[in-house]
Amino acid sequence: xxxxxxxxxxxxxxxxxxxxxxxxxxxxxxxxxxxxxxxxxxxxxxxxxxxxxxxxxxxxxxxxxxxxxxxxxxxxxxxxxxxxxxxxxxxxxxxxxxxxxxxxxxxxxxxxxxxxxxxxxxxxxxxxxxxxxxxxxxxxxxxxxxxxxxxxxxxxxxxxxxxxxxxxxxxxxxxxxxxxxxxxxxxxxxxxxxxxxxxxxxxxxxxxxxxxxx
Amino acid sequence: xxxxxxxxxxxxxxxxxxxxxxxxxxxxxxxxxxxxxxxxxxxxxxxxxxxxxxxxxxxxxxxxxxxxxxxxxxxxxxxxxxxxxxxxxxxxxxxxxxxxxxxxxxxxxxxxxxxxxxxxxxxxxxxxxxxxxxxxxxxxxxxxxxxxxxxxxxxxxxxxxxxxxxxxxxxxxxxxxxxxxxxxxxxxxxxxxxxxxxxxxxxxxxxxxxxxxx
Numbered sequence: 001x002x003x004x005x006x007x008x009x010x011x012x013x014x015x016x017x018x019x020x021x022x023x024x025x026x027x028x029x030x031x032x033x034x035x036x037x038x039x040x041x042x043x044x045x046x047x048x049x050x051x052x053x054x055x056x057x058x059x060x061x062x063x064x065x066x067x068x069x070x071x072x073x074x075x076x077x078x079x080x081x082x083x084x085x086x087x088x089x090x091x092x093x094x095x096x097x098x099x100x101x102x103x104x105x106x107x108x109x110x111x112x113x114x115x116x117x118x119x120x121x122x123x124x125x126x127x128x129x130x131x132x133x134x135x136x137x138x139x140x141x142x143x144x145x146x147x148x149x150x151x152x153x154x155x156x157x158x159x160x161x162x163x164x165x166x167x168x169x170x171x172x173x174x175x176x177x178x179x180x181x182x183x184x185x186x187x188x189x190x191x192x193x194x195x196x197x198x199x200x201x202x203x204x205x206x207x208x209x210x211x212x213x214x
Numbered sequence: 215x216x217x218x219x220x221x222x223x224x225x226x227x228x229x230x231x232x233x234x235x236x237x238x239x240x241x242x243x244x245x246x247x248x249x250x251x252x253x254x255x256x257x258x259x260x261x262x263x264x265x266x267x268x269x270x271x272x273x274x275x276x277x278x279x280x281x282x283x284x285x286x287x288x289x290x291x292x293x294x295x296x297x298x299x300x301x302x303x304x305x306x307x308x309x310x311x312x313x314x315x316x317x318x319x320x321x322x323x324x325x326x327x328x329x330x331x332x333x334x335x336x337x338x339x340x341x342x343x344x345x346x347x348x349x350x351x352x353x354x355x356x357x358x359x360x361x362x363x364x365x366x367x368x369x370x371x372x373x374x375x376x377x378x379x380x381x382x383x384x385x386x387x388x389x390x391x392x393x394x395x396x397x398x399x400x401x402x403x404x405x406x407x408x409x410x411x412x413x414x415x416x417x418x419x420x421x422x423x424x425x426x427x428x
Contacts, residue, residue, distance in 0.1 A: 059427030128393055132346075133355030141347030168397045171427045175389045179342055183382045183397065213273030213385045 002206050004159035006050040007043060008181065010173060011036065013165025013189030015067070020189070026067045028191055029074035035193030036078050040085060040120065042198050050119040052155055053078070054173050058127035061099045068099075076103050079122050083107070086114035092152050093125035100125040110154065121155045128172040150176050157181075160205045162197070164190040180212050216420050218373035220264040220333075221257060222395065224387060225250065227379025227403030229281070234403070240281045242405055243288035249407030250292050254299060254334065256412050264333040266369055267292070268387050272341035275313045282313075290317050293336050297321070300328035306366050307339035314339045324368065335369045342386040364390050371395075373424075376415045378404040394426050 011032055018028035036053065043051050055075040061068055080103075083089055091107035093100060104124055131151045147153060152174060158181045161173065166187040170178055184201040188194070225246055232242035250267065257265050269289040275282055297303055305321035307314060318338055345365045361367060366388060372395045375387065380401040384392055398415040402408070 057427055062428050127355075129355050129357045129360055132349065132360055135346065135349035136351070141341075141343050143343045146343055146346055167422070169395060170393060171425075172393050175393055179384060179386050179389055181383060208381070211385075213271055214276050 001202070003047045003202065004205055005048070006052070006156055006158050006160075006177075007048055008052045008054070008158040008161040008173060008178065009036075009039065010054045010161065010163035010171070011190035012163060012167055012171075014071075014191060016165065017189040017191040024066075026070035029070045030077070031191035032074060032193075033078055033081060035190060037081055037085075038193060038195065039198060040082060040087070040118075042195055044086070044118050046198070046202060048118065050121070050156060052121040052123065052158065052174065052177075054171075055093075055122050055124045055126070057123070057172055058094065058097070058099070058125060058130065059172060061125065072099075072101050075122070075124050076101050079104055079107055079124075082120055082122070083113045086117055087120045088112050088116045088118065089120045089122070090154060091122045091124050092155065093123055094127060094130045095125070097125055121152075123174075126152075126172075128175050131174070131176070147176060152177070159210075160184060160201065162186065162201045164188060164193065164197070182208050215416070217261045217416065218419055219262070220266070220370055220372050220374075220391075221262055222266045222268070222372040222375040222387060222392070223250075223253065224268045224375065224377035224379075224385070225404040226377055226381055226385075228285075228405060230379065231403040231405040238280075240284035243284045244291070245405035246288060246407075247292055247295060249404060251295055251299075252407060252409065253412060254296060254301070254332075256409055258300070258332050260412070260416060262332065264335070264370060266335040266337065266372065266388065266391075268385075269307075269336050269338045269340070271337070271386055272308060272311070272313070272339060272344065273386060275339065286313075286315050289336070289338050290315050293318055293321055293338075296334055296336070297327045300331055301334045302326050302330045302332065303334045303336070304368060305336045305338050306369065307337055308341060308344045309339070311339055335366075337388075340366075340386075342389050345388070345390070361390060366391070374398060374415065374419045376400065376411070378402060378407065378411070396422050 014028035015025040090110040091104045158177045161181045162184045164186045228242035229239040304324040305318045372391045375395045376398045378400045
């Protein structure tokens with residue numbers, strides 16, 4: 001079976017899940033922690049080499065303060081949880097902004113936790129315009145030069161993007177690394193994660209070809 | 215009904231259609247001309263303000279010469295066909311390369327044909343790295359500055375991308391304008407275009423929300 005080297009995870013639907021479950025919108029994020037850990041374990045067992053979690057974006061920080069605090073806290077907890085596992089862990093985002101949680105600053109250089117062996121990238125206060133803002137140092141239109149100038153240059157090309165919550169869009173997720181990615185959409189909301197979701201996505205991916213636009 | 219201002223068209227599956235119909239791979243492209251014209255008319259009637267057709271890319275030009283000549287000729291014919299209609303037409307792509315067909319050079323500044331009224335962009339010898347190669351002139355990380363520095367700055371944000379041929383990927387299509395786009399995938403191959411495809415895509419789009427990442 002052809003396993004993607006790198007999977008991008010868009011864990012959407014936390015607020016809709018909260019409302020569906022009679023909770024206020026901010027309450028759903030903590031219910032996404034266990035899914036994130038389960039997914040990590042399943043990917044590692046499947047032989048995936050790299051995972052990128054879409055934590056929160058600069059766009060997201062415009063939401064009401066109560067929701068913002070809830071998703072920021074959930075991201076801090078998620079990174080800490082992942083740091084108890086075997087992982088080469090990196091938090092990536094605009095850490096010059098007050099929206100970046102200070103607790104995550106030590107994670108902004110890649111470190112090996114446990115036995116390492118799988119790269120985990122966690123996007124925190126990420127903005128696509130921030131990611132592209134160093135391209136003024138680019139000297140040519142070679143792909144490799146563009147890729148070396150983006151802020152997220154430590155994150156490799158994404159093979160498969162899985163999005164929960166039914167929306168069929170990137171919402172700003174790593175525009176350069178997503179150029180040739182295959183997208184798989186799951187209608188269930190992220191807190192309702194089931195291992196079959198990943199199995200189905202991997203089975204679907206196995207049937208795709210890889211042309212890189214050729 | 216909420217109609218997208220701008221639709222991106224990825225007309226994929228011409229080679230598979232050729233093979234399915236007992237033809238050599240290069241023969242399918244001309245069967246995509248009528249679909250392109252039908253789609254234009256349907257979009258115009260629906261009130262769409264802008265359409266971008268994904269003609270061919272710098273990635274595509276690495277294919278065998280016979281196929282390359284066939285898709286280049288089909289793009290030239292498609293642009294000429296669209297220029298017989300009411301449209302504000304622009305061909306966009308790397309025209310400093312020998313792969314850019316000379317016949318299309320007069321179309322690289324936007325011109326009004328007939329009564330105009332709908333913007334049509336046709337990507338010819340387009341490459342995402344070419345599109346981003348002027349970002350070295352960008353002076354800040356403001357979105358507006360990035361958008362003003364890309365080569366395709368005359369092409370606005372895409373609301374809905376429709377791809378034929380079942381693949382669920384962008385394949386390099388306008389990475390900046392696609393950041394918040396909704397994707398709609400049609401399994402039928404492009405030469406098998408039916409008006410219901412567009413109707414279904416528009417009905418689906420009408421049910422989506424617009425958050426622009428917020």
